[in-house]
Amino acid sequence: FQDVTTSSSSLIQNLIRRQICVPNESNRGFVIDKNFEASKNCYLMGPLVAGNIDGNFRVWHAESCQRIIGFSQNLAAALLRSEQLEVPSVTLAPEPESANVFMNVA
16 A cells, blocks of 8 residues: 555646545545545546545455456446436447457447
């Protein structure tokens, strides 16, 4: 566990300096809500959500793939419920003879 306030990562330093993300009480991650949102339209996943304890939402560590997959399913559901998310319509092009699949996003 690295203290995010002393991180050598320029990304983490800038998130803190610009107040996009706020370190949580443990300094092991950033404050997030139950939808994994650190600030408006800034969602976190993985080790940066560690150390969040708020009511029924408790994350002490988030390094294992199984745990991150579970959290990502919760994040996906929250994003789909969000009125701010516009889900693009996706149409698949006819499958070419080479069996490569191409996607056109409208």
